[in-house]
Amino acid sequence: VCFSEKIVRLLSLSFLFSEPDDVRLVGGGSRCAGGVEWYDQGEWRTVGTSDWDQRDVAAVVCRQLGCGSTVSVPPGNTTRGFRVSCSGSESSLRECFRSYDFLPGLTVICSESVQLVDGAGLCSGRVEVKSNQSWASVCEADFDRQDAEVVCRELGCGAPAALQGGLYGGGEGQTWDKEFQCKGKESLLLDCDTSDRENNTCLPGNAVGLTCSEPDDVRLVGGGSRCAGGVEWYDQGEWRTVGADDGDQRDVAAVVCRQLGCGSTVSVLPGNTTRGKNIICSGSEPSLRDCYRMYDLLPGLTVICSGNNNRL
The missing domain is CATH 3.10.250.10 (SRCR-like domain)
Known part of the structure; x- marks a missing residue:
């Protein structure tokens, strides 16, 4: 099916x-x-x-x-x-x-004042700031790594992984008319200092796109490295086992390896006697948060990834 x-x-x-x-x-x-x-x-x-x-x-x-x-x-x-x-x-x-x-x-x-749009998940997309009850794209020249750190933190995501103009489309409508000057420690983007832009135009395709890393809410345990072991996810203050039926194991494993920056799936091992909530993925999701969870309990999933620890 x-x-x-x-x-x-x-x-x-x-x-x-x-x-x-x-x-x-x-x-x-x-x-x-x-x-x-x-x-x-x-x-x-x-x-x-x-x-x-x-x-x-x-x-x-x-x-x-x-x-x-x-x-x-x-x-x-x-x-x-x-x-x-x-x-x-x-x-x-x-x-x-x-x-x-x-x-x-x-x-x-x-967040009320900042959002990421047209991305692959909750932690990626084109940066937009709310201005006069409408949303404005931010020009790449007005936004740097320290600004990105504040946005990722404000949205509950991990550290910035990619920052590039046009990464998630050029944007339509108005452009934010200030240059952000964050120090990187602020809680909210609009808490950062700003200055007037020297050039009031933003060339097409220069609306800044941002990819934040996913929160560290998934881990592999008992396998000898961070890229091998039983799959667990962090929920309501504790780590819980992830289960999957035989037909879904490969797809769920692919998502786990991708989210952890551990390359591709090498194998899915049998014999995990711990049971966990049933997770269903298509295999293309950026993180387990983008999959579905059901309420039946299935045998826990054990995964070995190729071990490529390189992140974006």
């Missing part, structure tokens, strides 16, 4: 929300932070999601509200709501899937 057919079976119930302004964040102190609610049949209802879907659903919520990229998904929301599952690329929750099992409510903090 192909990957797309499996996902269609697992997420078979699609739905439409009622109106464009039918999503909000409550209790977080601003319109870009709080518990996720959607308006349905005359009242606001909690949106729930599985741990593995949280980042993708959060990305869609932040995008729909015009609040930039996801900064964090805090735990501890005790309210439960209908389960929503997204791929992360949708423009609104109306394009996602809903099923009728109840899961813990989702709480989201969005």
Whole structure:
């Protein structure tokens, strides 16, 4: 069975929300932070999601509200709501899937002032800054490595891995009219000093693109090196085993090796007696956070990667 057919079976119930302004964040102190609610049949209802879907659903919520990229998904929301599952690329929750099992409510903090767009995942894309209620691309000449360190940190990603004009498209619309002068230690990009640009034009194709490394939320243990061992992912303060069925093992292994910067998969070893949540990947995802997680327990996955530790 192909990957797309499996996902269609697992997420078979699609739905439409009622109106464009039918999503909000409550209790977080601003319109870009709080518990996720959607308006349905005359009242606001909690949106729930599985741990593995949280980042993708959060990305869609932040995008729909015009609040930039996801900064964090805090735990501890005790309210439960209908389960929503997204791929992360949708423009609104109306394009996602809903099923009728109840899961813990989702709480989201969005960046509000900076986002990465048109990238392969949550930690890559063209840099855009919010200006006068609209988003503006940043010219490559006005953005350096220290600025990139602040953006990656603000969005909850790892260190900058690639920085280049036109890396994720040239951008459309307005261009940010200041030059950032970050020291690299600031918490937010808009906390950095800025100066007026000497040249008010940004040549086509020079909108800066940024790739941040993925957070270190996946590891291989017990294999003698960081590129071999049982797969574990960090969730809610502890490391948990990753399981996969026989048909998915190679695809999940490919994603793990890629995320860790460990080259390609050499082998997937049998005999791991620890069981973990079932993970389903197509094999092309940049990280396990972009895959699907189910609630059945399967034998833990043990992987040996080629050991190429070179990152972008």
